[in-house]
Each structure stands twice: as C-alpha cells, then as structure tokens.
Amino acid sequence: MTDSDIDLVTLEIIQEYFVSTVREMRVTMIRTAHSSIIYEGHDFSCALLDASGNLVAQSEDSPAHILPLPWQVREARAFFGGDLHPGDVILVNDPYTSGTHMNDVAMIVPHFCGDDLLGFICTRAHWGDVGGMTPGSISGEATEFHQEGLRIPFVKVHERGKPVDALLRLIFSNVRVPDEREGDFFAMLSCCNTAATRLDQLVSRFTFPAVTAVMRGLIDRAERRMRSAITAITPGTYYYEDYMDADLRTGNPVLLRVAITVDGDTLSIDFAGSSPQLAGPTNGSLAVAAMGSFVALKALLDPEGPINHGAFVPITVAAPEGSIVNVKPPGATGGYTEIRRRVESVVMGALARAVPRYVSGDIKGASNHTYIGSYNRARDRQTIFYEYPAGGTGGYNGHDGHHTLRAYDEGDFASIQPVESVEIEHALLVEACTLRPDSCGDGTYRGGLGMHREVRLLADEGKFSELSDRNILPPYGVCAGYAAAPNNFYVVRGEEVISPSPIPGKISGFPMVKGDIAVLQSGGGGGYGSPLERPVDKVLADLHEGIITEARAAERYGVIVRDGVLDAAATAEARAAGATGDRGLVVAGGEDTFRDGRRILRLSPATTDALGGSGALVEIVSDTGAPLRAWLEATDDVADDEVPLGTIARAILALDVGGTSRIRPLPGARPG
Amino acid sequence: MKIIGIDTGGTFTDLALHDVTTGRVQIAKVPSTPANPAEAVERILSESRECDAPGSRVVHGTTVATNALLERKGAKLAVVMTKGFRDLLEIGRTRRAGPGLFNTRFVKAPPLVPRSQRIEVDERIMADGSVLRAPDPATLEQAAQALQEIDADVVVICLLHAYKNDAHERLVANFLRSKLNRAKIITSSSIVPEFREYERLSSAVVNGFVLPKMEGYLERLGKFVSERDQSFYVMGSNGGIMTAQKAGTEPFRTILSGPAGGVNGALLVCREAGVENFITCDMGGTSTDVSLVQGLKPMMASESMIASMPLKVPQLDINTVGAGGGSIAWVDIDDSLRVGPRSAGATPGPACYGRGGAELTVTDADLLLGRLGEATLLGGRMTIDRSAAEAARDRLVAATGYGDADLLTEGVVRLAVARMVSAIREISVERGHDPRLFTLLPLGGAGPLHSAEIAEELGIDEILVPPYAGNLSAFGLTGANLRYDYAATAIGTFTAAGFAQLVDTAAELVERGREQLMADGFESDAVSAETHIELRYRGQAFEIGVPVTAGDTEETMRQRFETLYRTRYGFVRSDKPIEVVTVRVVVQGKVTQPRIDTLDAGVMPEPSGSRPTYWRGQWSESAVYDRDDLSPGCVVEGPAVIEEFSCTTYVPPGWTAGLCKHGNIRMERRR
Secondary structure: OOHHHOOHHHHHHHHHHHHHHHHHHHHHHHHHOOOHHHHOOOOEEEEEEEOOOOEEEOOOOOHHHHOOHHHHHHHHHHHHOOOOOOOOEEEEOOOOOOOOOOOEEEEEEEEEEOOEEEEEEEEEEEOOOOOOOOOOOOOOOOOOHHHHOOOOOOEEEEEOOEEOHHHHHHHHOOOOOHHHHHHHHHHHHHHHHHHHHHHHHHHHHHOHHHHHHHHHHHHHHHHHHHHHHHHOOOOEEEEEEEEEOOOOOOOOOEEEEEEEEEEOOEEEEEOOOOOEOOOOOOOOOHHHHHHHHHHHHHHHHOOOOOOOHHHOOOEEEEOOOOEOOEOOOOOOOOOHHHHHHHHHHHHHHHHOOOOHHHOEOOOOOOOOEEEEEEEEHHHOEEEEEEEOOOOOOOOEOOEOOOOOOOOOOOOOOOOOOOHHHHHHHOOEEEEEEEEOOOOOOOOOEOOOOOEEEEEEEOOOEEEEEEEOOOOOOOOOOEOOOOOOOOOEEEEEEOOEEEOOOOOOOEEEEEEEEOOOEEEEEOOOOOOEOOHHHOOHHHHHHHHHOOOOOHHHHHHHHOOOEEOOEEOHHHHHHHHHHOOOOOEEEEEEEOOOOEEOOEEEEEEOHHHHHHOOOOOOEEEEEOOOOOOEEEEEEEOOOOOOOEEEEOHHHHHHHOOOOOOEEEEEEOOOOOOO | OEEEEEEEOOOEEEEEEEEOOOOOEEEEEEEOOOOOHHHHHHHHHHHOOOOOOOOOEEEEEOOHHHHHHHOOOOOOEEEEEEOOOOOHHHHOOOOOOOOOOOOOOOOOOOOOOOHHHEEEEOOEEOOOOOEEEOOOHHHHHHHHHHHHHHOOOEEEEEOOOOOOOOHHHHHHHHHHHHHOOOOEEEEHHHHOOOOOHHHHHHHHHHHHHHHHHHHHHHHHHHHHHHHOOOEEEEEOOOOOEEEHHHHHHOHHHHOOHHHHHHHHHHHHHHHHHOOOOEEEEEEOOOOEEEEEEEOOEEOEEEEEEEOOEEEEEEEEOOEEEOOOOOEEEEEOOOOOEEEEEEEOOOOOOOHHHOOOOOOOEHHHHHHHOOOOOOOOHHHHOOOOOHHHHHHHHHHHHHHHOOOOHHHHHHHHHHHHHHHHHHHHHHHOHHHOOOHHHOEEEEEOOOHHHHHHHHHHHHOOOEEEEOOOHHHOHHHHHOOOOEEEEEEEEEEEEOOHHHHHHHHHHHHHHHHHHHHHHHHOOOOHHHEEEEEEEEEEEOOOOOOEEEEEOOOOOHHHHHHHHHHHHHHHHOOOOOOOOEEEEEEEEEEEEOOOOOOOOOOOOOOOOOOOEEEEEEEOOEEEEEEEEEHHHOOOOOEEEOOEEEEOOOOEEEEOOOEEEEEOOOOOEEEEEOO
C-alpha cells in the first residue's frame, strides 16, 4: 500500500486516534504514578514513534521530554540491531545518548504485530531520585555524572515479556525511596500497555499496512508543512549569540553562539563557537540542543501544525563535541533545562529578522526552581516548599505580552501554589503576590510584567535554594524594544536586603532565620518595537493600571505625566527627541572579539565612560531584529563617534560599515 | 399540582407541562427571543393550555448567566483583597488555561476586573483562623473612597483564609455597605466557603459579573409568575433546581442550567426504559455536550473552567467539544482536511439554509448524503437550498483535489464524529469506564443523525433515541429535584475525634438545607441528604469524595477511601497518613416524577417515502418513516431514516430500530 492509497479522511481519523491514545497514556500515568512530581507536577511525557523511530504523535506534553526521543530511539535501534522482539522493554536515562538528565528515565517499547515492528511506544518520566550524591540527584555542585546517580544505558528490563529481575533489583538498589521509584516504573509500564492495546485495536480495524502508511503520510505532511515554512525565509546565514549568567567556577558568562543557514527548504543550525562544557551541571546533549532549537523554530515557523517527526526532517543541528550543547562523559547534566531555554532564545534571536510574523520579546528564560525547606510545628513535620514562578511573556507585533503567564515553551500547569495551601502545609506566610510594575520590556507592544512574591519564614530556621538564570542578563526586547527586568531572588531580614549567593539566582541552601522574607521576582517579557511609537493613550492606560510608573513613562515612552495629568507639549517634545538613553555611533569594520566568555566592544574612552565605563554591559539595538549584547572596553584606537563591529556582529544587526548603530546601556539586576 | 418546565434554547423556547396528579405531560414550543429571552418565556406561559393553574411550579432552564459570561457583557466590578494580593485575579496560578504550546502570540482574555479596580485592605487572618492583623481603619477608609470613585455595580471582597474565619470579610462588607449606596457587595466565603483563594475569588467574581443581569431577568419573570400565583424555580448546574431567588443571588450556580435540563430529561426517559448506564451526546449547532450516567447517577465535578476562569461549584461533569452541525469543513495549509472548531453559527448558518453560507458544514454534508431530508428540517418550516450545499461541497472538492465527492462529504461527517468520540473517550475510558457497557443517548437536533456512527466507533451496541430528542430539556425540568449543595473546609489529619467533629459539621449543614427546603414548601418526608468527605493522602493536591453513611466510623471511612482510591489509581498506600479536606452535603427535595405514557403495540406502517442514503462509500435506497407512524413492535431495518419535527434519526445498514413501549426508538447493532 502506498501513501496515496490512504485517503484524506482515514489520515485524519487515525491522527485523532493517535492523539487520543497518547492522551490516554497520560491519564494512565497520572492515575498510577506514585510520586507527586508525576501525578501533580506532570513531569513526564508520552509519545508514539514509527518503526524507524520517527515521532508520530504527542499531546500537549512538555516539549522538553518528547523532542529528544526520536534521537534516542534511533540510537536504541542501532544499539540493539535486529535483537528487538515482542515483549521487550527498554529502559534508559543516559544523557549522552540523546537523553536529557539522568532523573528523566525513558521507557521504550517496540510494538510488534506478529513479527512486524509497527513502531515504538515511549514514555519519559522524571524520577524523584536516581541515586547520586544528594537526595533528588540533581545538585548544583555536581561536576560529573557519577555524582548525579545511576547511569542506565540502553538495557532491556523485560525480555520477550519476562522481567529481567536481576537488572531491576540492581536499579532499585541504587535509588532512594525505591518503593516509590518501583511504583513509578510500573506506572510507566501500564502507560505503555494502554497504548499497546489501543494500537492493536487500530491495526485490527485498519490493517497493518494502512496504519504504517498513515504514519508515513502524517510525517510526510508535517515535513511538507515545515519545508514550505522554511522556503518562505530569505535564504542565507543568520547569526545570534546569547549567554547564561555565569560559570559557577569563574563567574564569567557562558557563551552560546548559533549560525542558522537557510537553503531552499532546508535549515541547518550550528552551535560552533559555543562554550566548552562546564564543570557544573549546566550542560546538555546534542538532542537537547536540537529540542530547544525545534521549540523556537516551531513557534517561529508553524505554531499551529501537528507535532511529529516530519517537522524535524528539513532541520539539521550540529554542535562541537564537548560543548555545553553537546556534552560528553563525564559532564554533569542536572541543569540541562537552562541550556534548552537559552538555545530557544538564541534561535529566536537569530531568526527574529527573518521571520517577523511570530517573533516576540524574549521570556524569563529560566526554570526558576525555588525550594524552601523548614519544620512546620503545627503539622509536626519537615516540609519542602517548591514553586517555579512563571514570568511575563514577550510583546509581539500586534499585541502586548501577558503578565506572569506560562510561556510558549512550557506545558500549561500551575507554577505557584495557592497561598492558603502553602500556609496550611508549611511554616511560611506569603506576604505578597503581585505584578511587578516596570518589569516589562518597554516597546510599541510592551512585554508582560513579572511576579513579585514574598514568602516569610515562620519557623526558627529554613533553607532557601534557587536554580535560575537570566538574573544578570535580562530577557531581550526585539525591533528596538527594551529588555525586561531579569529574574531576581533575594532575602529581606528586618531592614536589611541580603544577596543569598555570590552569583545571583544560584542559591544553595541559604540559611533563613525566623522572620526572614524570601523575595521571588520573575522576569518580565521583552518589548517589541520602539516604546516611542506606543500610542500615548495606551501608555496612559498602563499608568492608570499601575503597570508602569510615571518615571518609566517619561524615560522610555516619552510620555510626560505630572500628578496624573498629561503634559501634551512636553510629551510631543520628548517623543520627537528620540530615545535619549541610546547613543548613536557610526559602524566601522572590526573583529568579532570574545574574551572570558564575553563579546568585547571596543569604544573610545569618552564613549565608554558615557555608556557606563569599561566592563559595562550594553546592547546594540536593532530596529528589525534582536539586539546584540557586549561588554565595553575603552581603547584609544577608536573615535568617539564610531563603533567597530566584526562581520558576525554586522550580520546579526544587519548593519553595514558606515551605517548608524544605537548603543543602549543595560543596567544589571540588583536586589530590591 | 402542575410543574411547568420552560427551557430557553438558541432557536426555540420549549415548555413541558407535568400534571403531578395524573402524571401526564404535554409540550409546546415558540421561537426564542435572544434579545430578551424573557419575552418568549412569558409568551409560551401565557399561550399554552392549562398553564395558568394557580399553585403550579414553574421551573426554568436558562442561559442568561452563561451568555453574559461568554459574551463578557456583565457588571462593572471592583474587588477588595488582602494587602499584597491585589493581582490575584490576574495572576491566578499562572496558567494559560488554553492550548498555547509553541504559540508566542497566545492571547488570554483580560481579567473581568482591571487592575485599577482592584483595591487592598491591610488585614490578615492566618491558616488556623487566628487574626494576625485586624482590618486597618485607615486602609478601609481609603478603600471606601477609591470604591466610591470607581462606582462599581458589584464589589467582591476576597480575603485570605476567609473560608476558615469570615469575620474580616463580614466586617469589611458591613463597613462598605455603610459607605457605598448602590453597589451590591459579595463576600467570597459566602459564595465558596472553601480554601484555595484563586478559585474562590474567581467564582465570586463570575457570580458578581453575571449578577445584575440575572437578577433583573429573574425579577421580571418572577413577578410575571407570582402574579399568576405560581412559584418560580431555576435549574442549576448541579442537575437540581433552586428557588429563583437563590438563582438571582448566586447565578454562578446556573452556568450549566441549559445542558442540565437535557441530562435530567435523559434520566427520566432512561429510568422508565430501565436503562441505568448511559452516555448522553447532545449535539447542537456549534458544539456537542457529552456526559456519563452510571446507575442513574450523573457523574459530577466540583470545579470547572468557564471562559478560562475556574468556577468552583458542584456541577454535572459535562464535556464540551467544538464540533456540531454548523462546524465548517476546511483545508489547512498542509492540504489536510479539518472540521471545526469554526462554526457557521445561526447566521449565516449552513450553506443549505440559503442565508449566504458558502462553506460546507456537517449539516450540509448530512443533507448531501441523504441522511437529512430536504423537506424535514424543522418540520418543513425551513426551506432548504440544496444547490448552495452542492456548490459548497464542490468548492471543498476542488480545494482538496479529492477525486470522490461523496466519500469526501462522508469524510466531513466522520471527522466531526471522531471529535465527539474523543470527547466521550475522555469522560469514559479516561475515567475508568468502558463505554461498551453503556447505552448511547443522542440529544439535540443533530444527535440522532450521528448516533450510530458514534456508537460504532466506541463499540456501543445500543442507542436510545427519546421522544423529542431535539427538545428534551423542558421535559427534564419537570422532574428535577430541588437540590442544595453545601461545603465546609476542614483540613487536618483524619482521626477518630476529627471524624466525630466532621459528622457534627455535616449535620449542621444538612439542617441548613432542611430549613431551606421547608421554606420552599417541602414536607420533611420528601427530603433526603447525602454527605461526602473529601480525603487524600498527606502531601497530595487532589482529593477523593468518600460517602458517609449512618454508623460509619473513622475505620470504615478509611477502608472506603482505600477501596475508592484503589479503583481510581490501582493501588493504595496504607502506610501514608490520610488527610481530610472538605465536607460536602447535598440536600434534596424529591419531586414526583412525571409518568411516561406507554403506547399500544401496532402494525408496521408503510414508509412515508424513500430516498438514497450514503454510508461507508455506498449509496443505497432507504425507507423513510414518520416517527409518529411507528408504534411498539415495529422494527425498521437499516438503511432507513426516521423523521420527526425536531430531529432525524439515521439507521445505517447493519442496525435495526424499534419503538419501545415508552416511545423511545431503540437502535441495535445486528451481530
């Protein structure tokens, strides 16, 4: 049977069937899992793949788990060769064979109809612990995988329907709270069994050749869809670069560079020039880099289309071996999600100019995992408060971003708990949870506001930990829109404001005392377009609603309001004057220079001082895309009114030598 | 006594008159008046026979509150919050509450109360109900001033831990009543006396938003009804009825008032027919509502989302999917065929309505497949433009490049059916029910047309098409019980002493319901009460409702919880402590059920006509019967069509249809 024999209607009906099968897998998992991170946190995903390991169907799962699966299944196929049989169940958590981090354990079940392989049923779930040096296995201190738990390469835990007891005993002897892990393992099995039953029913109704032809048809269709979206982009190479806040060893920023080449209906992504893998846990496999790339591409090119392997086919991803985006053993990977989020930012930044329709200001760009451990006397037990506050979303052409809302790259479940639950469970008092005025990236369409949440400790002592990023380098705005406020975490003790860690946002067990307030501030969304173009009435409405302050309205939007009254003349004047904080400079030829993980921008001493001095962080604004960030260095070789830019920088900004660039200081984050 | 059920639908307003003494039911119908639905209600009440009897009870199913919410046409609101929580309504739990994965351009509807109308008062109650800070007089004064300037129609007060101690909410409310002369003031704890502040606030805000409109509407109708010396009730989302006065002050309890009537109608029909387990599938123009009933008990939910807002109120567990008769077939950019969620709505409506609709809808496809008759739509009152449907089909054929126009047309129906099947799988398979053990009960104008196809996909072998399947809601209203739901949050470890206290709390709530029913004129012997306590393992966020019966102890409750937990999740964790969260009480006033006449057996009539119908790729000549001609004992072999005023039943090849003695069409798959 060929693809053309499958009619349009059958294709759709089976597609609906696949998606509902995956949804049923999800329900089975939630109903049977033993740990709350799965049945409440939904930290798991399910998918169906074809016999070659191509993704056929997923549901509204978190893309982080699912998208690396095809790579992993193909590696599994290659590993086992012809040695796959009905009743086999493969388990794997190896980050280096297209995994994520070791807590994410994948189950891969080849599904046969008779002797013929129909496809693979997969689920990946976050196990609360897989051994290693700390409870929960993920540690900011980890420097190699051995400290992060038991590494499970491709192994069969069931062979031809029979459990491999010795292996299972070995696994469950090396994880904490083994009965809970075992419960989750059985939940994964029943989840795959659910899908197996549904697939058998499907095949008995439509025949094996018809079902495989539909799988191929669906993949082909998604491929065509993606190819046509790529063809719409002007061919060429697009560059961008971005940073994670800091290498914990050196304090230097961690550089991520990308070059995206669009050639006809194909698109290739290369992360050459990115930071070597770190000694800490913030590393990801090439599959993670591919996943992050795909999330951004999907959002930019075809957000509505179905998600299956066809959409990946026209896209290739490469990264240097041993880099943060292609980690090799024994690099630690516990914090891989930070890599994935920065990959999204960098891909979106590169294509901002090429695909204006879906480009939006950047988002909070970090997972914001927040933990406060304390003893609750009222309930006579030790508790751990766990939240991951959402931030503002980016403005885009046509609409402002939203305030503190789950973003395009995340599943849709709550990121904070009800205050009334928190206070019943924990010896904590939530003092405030409000929007964070002025945290938006300003723009013609401004970003959304981040959140300000204050959590006071009522117990005698507690421990505050935070795994976040984008605490120093803020989410960028696009098309001359402004950056938003970064994520920000600090402690208030009486009148005193305390920075709980040397590097912002990387807090490990800060000792809180009774009465301390942990302040959690999530970042806003980046702006779109120049705020001077924002209609005055919308700026006034934002003032009226307390989204921005009068000072901000004057500084960024050129809207002058005094005691609630618009000064129309002063406003007209301020708007005509342009963005006064920006400095216009003439572009000269130069080198793309990087040092200590930073792009260096060499300006004259006078200009450097005017923009914040040597070592200050600035961005070079682009009216048609994402801005370029760099650190200043004063040099006598450059005239006061010029800025030397290398070829990559000029390509990122679409600026020619002799053109005018605008440099904008980027104030760093500070507590308060 | 007589009970008069009146249901406002999108097109028609239906009336069913139930004479409690004789058990007889009569029905009537007038066109709806969407601009002011009360006009049609008054008209049908005035014009229908025997509806003027004093002492009758009028029971109304209304979509006034729902529409106000969906169209966002409601009150000007202000909220008063605990200091530090001004933005709770906007932040919520940070959920999109809609599909938005990969979509950077996702748009969430703005909150019903803008930030400038959200005011704070400095006060604080702790989780144990103790007072940390009494309301600060200065901030109260400021709040009053701000509210005077805002001049809202309704002010909602939501303070933290008010479910545990509502003293501050009451104090603030009383203070504001003395300061504001026109605003209605609602406290969150009076609407939802349960923990989880966002859900409580959202429910109270929804209530406030629809309140003035609903109150005005019910006052007008209430006056009309009471002048006739009749009493007035409204169907609630929980499947029971309440006094119109209660519905006027707590309209958030009526959001599912419309579909609840249909489920009640289905219950009445199935009880008579001896069918205890069934799935309703109410297919309208733009959407389809499905629900599951087991042992004649509809599945309930304690919370739902409406217009992206959580609504915490006991309600029928109704799942809605955006596929109906008006759903439009279209071709996506990757050449795939899609049906819905866009709908042709009432205007222009399907192409065959001849009102300018140019795209093929499911209804058009039904017509072109011969399943829907040209002269039978609404009993022939509606002229059908077949050529417009054909033109729409031809455009779709051209757009898809699909060779076989008939197959494509059938495909449009099959895709719509696939969406409904998914919706039914969600409420059955995904909640642990095997749909094959249920009877399918199609409702709505388009339900019986597609029921066989839906049943085949789900492996269901029996379908029951009730009389007036297109308008069963009004009939359902006449048999609905009065029902009041009460709840109290009582979080703590589940202990013997704690259980005794819970039983006391439940008894108080039951007494409150009893008093309400006495005030409604019910005799005590017609009152029943049920108590559930919601339990969970410590550390979990979701609870299971465990029924309490007389003589229960902490130990029997624990066992019952574990049994229920095992049924739902497949295992238990006996080593983990159990926590109690909420006590729920349902108090019902039982209403005498309408009788459904039994029909005498008759002979098989001649078909009223015949036409070709298309099924699974083949045309075959099919007999057409008028439903009124059929009597018990008649058996119709598919392919056939059975037509009646408000709907059409399609009996495909492989199915038979017979009339049972209560007037239902019973369709069975031949094995």
